Amino acid sequence: MSTSELAVLDPSIQLVTDAAVGTQPRKRTVQIGTALLTGATVMYFGGLFGAYVSTRNQHLTLQDGLEAAGERTTPWIPAGADVQLTAPTIMTWTLIMSIVTMQWAVYCYKRNDRRHGLIALSVTAMFGVAVINQVAFQWNQLGLVIDDTSTTAAATLIYTITASHVIMIAVALVLLLFVAFRALASSDTSVHVDSVASAAVFWYAMVGLYFIIWILIFITK
Amino acid sequence: MTITEIEPVDDVGPSSGATSERMAPEVYERLPKNILTDGISSGDHKVIGRMWILGAMLFGLFTLVADILVRIERIDTDSVALFSNSFAYEQWFTLQRVSVVFLFVVPLLIGLATTIVPLQIGAPSVAFPRAAAAALWSWAVSGIIMIVSWAIDGGLIDRNVDVINEPTQLSMVSMAGVVLSLILAATVLITTIFTERSEGMSLYNVPLFTWSMLCAAGIWLLAWPVLVANLVIMWVDARGDSFHSFGGENLYEQISWSVDQPQVFAYAIPVLGLLGEVVPVALRRRLKMYDVAMVAIGAFAAFTFGAYAQTFFNASASTTWLYVIGSITLVAPVLAMLGAVGATGAAAGRPPTFSAQLGLAIMALVALLTGGLVAAVRVADSLLSPVLRAINWVIDLIGDAFGDEFLRDRDGQLIPGADGSPVGRDHGAEWLSDFDGWVLDTFDEVAGTSLSGAMVTLATMAGLLAALAGLWYWAPKIFGRQLPSGLGMLAGLSILGGAILSAIPDAASGFMDQPDFVASGAQRDGVEVLNLISMIGSIGVFAGFGLVFVALVAGFVLPADDDEDIDANDPWGGHTLEWLTASPPVPGNFPGTYVVTSEAPLLDDDFVNPYAEANA
Numbered sequence: 062m063s064t065s066e067l068a069v070l071d072p073s074i075q076l077v078t079d080a081a082v083g084t085q086p087r088k089r090t091v092q093i094g095t096a097l098l099t100g101a102t103v104m105y106f107g108g109l110f111g112a113y114v115s116t117r118n119q120h121l122t123l124q125d126g127l128e129a130a131g132e133r134t135t136p137w138i139p140a141g142a143d144v145q146l147t148a149p150t151i152m153t154w155t156l157i158m159s160i161v162t163m164q165w166a167v168y169c170y171k172r173n174d175r176r177h178g179l180i181a182l183s184v185t186a187m188f189g190v191a192v193i194n195q196v197a198f199q200w201n202q203l204g205l206v207i208d209d210t211s212t213t214a215a216a217t218l219i220y221t222i223t224a225s226h227v228i229m230i231a232v233a234l235v236l237l238l239f240v241a242f243r244a245l246a247s248s249d250t251s252v253h254v255d256s257v258a259s260a261a262v263f264w265y266a267m268v269g270l271y272f273i274i275w276i277l278i279f280i281t282k
Numbered sequence: 283m284t285i286t287e288i289e290p291v292d293d294v295g296p297s298s299g300a301t302s303e304r305m306a307p308e309v310y311e312r313l314p315k316n317i318l319t320d321g322i323s324s325g326d327h328k329v330i331g332r333m334w335i336l337g338a339m340l341f342g343l344f345t346l347v348a349d350i351l352v353r354i355e356r357i358d359t360d361s362v363a364l365f366s367n368s369f370a371y372e373q374w375f376t377l378q379r380v381s382v383v384f385l386f387v388v389p390l391l392i393g394l395a396t397t398i399v400p401l402q403i404g405a406p407s408v409a410f411p412r413a414a415a416a417a418l419w420s421w422a423v424s425g426i427i428m429i430v431s432w433a434i435d436g437g438l439i440d441r442n443v444d445v446i447n448e449p450t451q452l453s454m455v456s457m458a459g460v461v462l463s464l465i466l467a468a469t470v471l472i473t474t475i476f477t478e479r480s481e482g483m484s485l486y487n488v489p490l491f492t493w494s495m496l497c498a499a500g501i502w503l504l505a506w507p508v509l510v511a512n513l514v515i516m517w518v519d520a521r522g523d524s525f526h527s528f529g530g531e532n533l534y535e536q537i538s539w540s541v542d543q544p545q546v547f548a549y550a551i552p553v554l555g556l557l558g559e560v561v562p563v564a565l566r567r568r569l570k571m572y573d574v575a576m577v578a579i580g581a582f583a584a585f586t587f588g589a590y591a592q593t594f595f596n597a598s599a600s601t602t603w604l605y606v607i608g609s610i611t612l613v614a615p616v617l618a619m620l621g622a623v624g625a626t627g628a629a630a631g632r633p634p635t636f637s638a639q640l641g642l643a644i645m646a647l648v649a650l651l652t653g654g655l656v657a658a659v660r661v662a663d664s665l666l667s668p669v670l671r672a673i674n675w676v677i678d679l680i681g682d683a684f685g686d687e688f689l690r691d692r693d694g695q696l697i698p699g700a701d702g703s704p705v706g707r708d709h710g711a712e713w714l715s716d717f718d719g720w721v722l723d724t725f726d727e728v729a730g731t732s733l734s735g736a737m738v739t740l741a742t743m744a745g746l747l748a749a750l751a752g753l754w755y756w757a758p759k760i761f762g763r764q765l766p767s768g769l770g771m772l773a774g775l776s777i778l779g780g781a782i783l784s785a786i787p788d789a790a791s792g793f794m795d796q797p798d799f800v801a802s803g804a805q806r807d808g809v810e811v812l813n814l815i816s817m818i819g820s821i822g823v824f825a826g827f828g829l830v831f832v833a834l835v836a837g838f839v840l841p842a843d844d845d846e847d848i849d850a851n852d853p854w855g856g857h858t859l860e861w862l863t864a865s866p867p868v869p870g871n872f873p874g875t876y877v878v879t880s881e882a883p884l885l886d887d888d889f890v891n892p893y894a895e896a897n898a
Binding site: 089090093094097098101102103107108109111115116206207214216217218220221224225 | 409410413465469470472473476477478503504505506507508509510511512514515518519521522527528589592595596
């Protein structure tokens with residue numbers, strides 16, 4: 062007899078919550094929920110990218126007009142700032158490598174290979190932490206300040222986008238930790254494929270978004 | 283054993299006499315008494331849904347009072363009388379505009395959907411009950427903080443572009459909290475619809491209310507993260523000391539797209555779903571052209587996606603072809619839906635059984651159609667000018683091909699061009715140029731006037747009326763008993779009448795240059811009278827909403843209808859699964875699962891209720 066049927070018979074069964082458990086096996090509920098939230102996150106970054114591109118274009122158009130009139134112009138990235146491409150390129154490759162290890166974790170979970178699954182998750186998490194470390198380094202190196210007087214919004218937008226991405230990496234790491242704990246507590250990791258696949262979806266989206274950041278901010282500047 | 287072969291539970295079927303007498307009243311009776319213990323700790327979607335509804339209605343009262351205050355202030359356009367200064371007026375204006383959507387209408391619809399959608403699809407619960415509860419409570423807390431932040435001199439208006447004060451920053455953060463909570467709630471709803479449907483219920487035969495909520499939640503999920511992005515940019519910018527690209531008086535302008543055309547119509551998508559639920563039941567007949575209705579709802583939802591229409595970042599966003607065509611064709615899916623409803627009525631061959639929910643759904647439709655027309659008027663210049671230019675071009679083309687003869691008047695003289703030159707074909711007909719000029723003069727600047735406010739009023743009130751139609755229709759499932767029909771109709775008429783009385787003068791004063799946002803401007807004489815009428819309309823809306831509270835209290839206080847001919851579990855003769863369970867439903871909703879083959883399973887000859895024997 063299912064839990065919901067028992068719940069109808071005896072309400073005292075609901076020790077934690079009175080939400081009933083479904084009588085039929087749920088189909089990839091966690092994956093679908095995560096995919097939807099990942100989609101929302103992508104739209105969030107879409108909003109940030111749209112703001113960045115349109116603001117930069119407005120600035121550049123204005124500067125073109127000033128230049129044509131022979132007046133003094135201001136670059137989009139303020140003169141004192143140092144936006145290097147090296148660290149972002151390393152971060153991009155680090156994250157691309159993490160895709161492989163993340164998929165390795167999914168592969169191991171499907172085959173009930175807990176030991177290698179945990180190793181794969183650990184390596185993936187290490188890549189994530191390494192990227193956060195590099196972002197922190199880059200922030201120190203940038204020399205961009207939001208309270209500058211250079212009449213450009215570059216600092217605001219670059220910090221907003223990169224900080225939002227760091228938060229996304231942190232959320233992805235929490236998901237990895239959650240999946241790892243579930244594997245530790247389980248004798249059969251294959252029952253947690255739904256969870257690790259969900260974490261993987263979020264992780265891949267995070268990597269894809271950094272790829273766009275790399276091109277949008279650091280290559281095209 | 284397959285899931286359809288679950289052994290029926292003896293004597294505990296949700297609709298069994300024993301259960302409905304013993305179990306359902308227990309659930310019903312404990313609601314108001316233990317609202318703290320049962321409400322806060324519950325993961326039951328029905329309790330969470332009721333809490334959404336309660337919270338939204340309380341916020342709604344505040345929102346409608348704010349609306350009245352703002353409109354009182356607008357009666358005298360020469361000075362700021364009611365509020366301490368124009369900034370205070372703008373604070374209240376923006377608070378009202380934001381809260382009517384994010385604290386009132388949308389949460390009301392989410393509460394209705396959280397309660398009803400799992401029942402409609404035959405699910406025992408929502409997909410993530412704890413996430414649903416988290417969304418509710420974070421929304422409530424963030425909403426309260428948001429209002430408090432406005433009250434302590436915050437809000438999305440700033441008096442000094444050099445220093446954005448802390449309450450303003452709190453407003454940004456709390457509003458982001460509200461929106462994130464709603465995003466979570468929308469995610470739960472979509473996941474529930476994707477994963478918890480009964481066997482045989484594909485996305486092509488879900489009930490129309492569920493379908494409309496899927497479309498609505500999908501659009502919300504796509505658009506609102508962009509709004510959060512706007513708020514985060516503003517907040518990061520506000521943390522700086524001196525330079526603000528995204529601060530100052532631009533704060534509201536950056537997020538106004540979320541409460542403006544076309545996005546504001548996304549909060550009225552369930553109007554069509556409610557219509558598709560209520561009308562067939564009133565006609566006691568399956569909805570004709572169900573596929574057309576589904577496509578119509580989906581198309582309407584697609585037209586309402588408005589995250590791209592950010593005039594702050596792109597000043598010409600409101601004149602792009604997508605925006606213009608979307609605004610003009612917005613009413614087309616509504617008319618298609620009406621066609622499906624009309625076909626059902628014609629097939630039934632008899633008038634519908636009248637009820638409060640039917641009246642409220644029709645009123646919601648009237649409000650939506652009126653709002654759609656206002657939306658079309660707003661883009662008239664963008665639409666008509668290219669059309670007129672195209673006609674002009676065709677006339678020139680014909681003139682090139684056939685000479686000037688066709689452009690001669692009765693006296694044989696060439697029709698002069700707009701600049702008075704005698705060669706008409708080079709400039710098109712004069713009347714066309716005059717008409718083009720009139721269109722531009724009349725419609726060019728109305729997009730930013732109070733015409734915009736008229737549209738927002740109608741669209742949001744359409745959403746409110748739809749939610750009320752749902753409340754009256756599913757009251758047995760939500761509250762355990764029916765709500766007074768007469769009060770429902772009275773409330774609906776008051777809200778619709780008030781909304782139209784409020785919106786139409788706003789639209790008219792928009793053509794008299796009254797701005798949508800600021801307290802006083804360069805409006806023409808006569809606006810004050812229109813604003814007075816508009817204010818009376820907003821009082822009508824408030825009075826109507828007050829009647830909803832009276833109806834709810836009366837529903838609980840007055841004795842329930844003892845008519846034995848009416849099935850308390852299915853008083854309307856519903857077509858969908860929620861009418862198989864008790865009123866209100868027991869925990870778990872259903873004794874087991876069902877297999878369905880159409881969108882109206884209770885009308886299907888091949889539908890088997892494996893628990894009917896136990897229920898009998």
